[in-house]
Amino acid sequence: SQTIHQWPATLVQPVGSPLSLECTVEGTSNPNLYWYRQAAGRGLQLLFYSVGIGQISSEVPQNLSASRPQDRQFILSSKKLLLSDSGFYLCAWSDLRVLNTEAFFGQGTRLTVV
């Protein structure tokens, strides 16, 4: 069966510090990978998605970047965090080979920038 791992679960970082969140998927190959952010009391905002190694598309301009160095690894990064980067970050994957596929989420990282 497929599983998705995301870490760390919680993170408190000072303004201006770097960020690296990692997500890995097991049990499937060539998944679509996504990074979402959910601010307090807000909906899910798609930040990045990837259809393959090294292929990253950004949904919104921001202080963050993403990379996919391996087929089942997706990394969210920032060189200098802003207070507005606080939120709940969720990695997800889907398999477009499955008709009407849904997305499966990691357990999320709650980031607080102080």
Place this chain on the structure above:
Amino acid sequence: RKEVEQDPGPFNVPEGATVAFNCTYSNSASQSFFWYRQDCRKEPKLLMSVYSSGNEDGRFTAQLNRASQYISLLIRDSKLSDSATYLCVVNDRGSTLGRLYFGRGTQLTVWP
């Protein structure tokens, strides 16, 4: 205009009540539809897919109206454990990226 819009909520209902959520989507070419459930401070999890003919899973019934571009979720005989935020999700037709659009969610609280 947002891709997916939901009832703002919150909904506060007693145990045993029937509650319905509605959701509208803007892209008439959308192909796949889902309801997700998100518990407080947790990741969203698929509750059920929504099919054109409507579908039922125990106390939950989902319906799709393509002509009016809305999706509904009906929960019968509400339980305390149904308290959560319910997200309406739409997948664009023909999108090779599997782009999912999420509504902001409707919060449900079931009280004893």
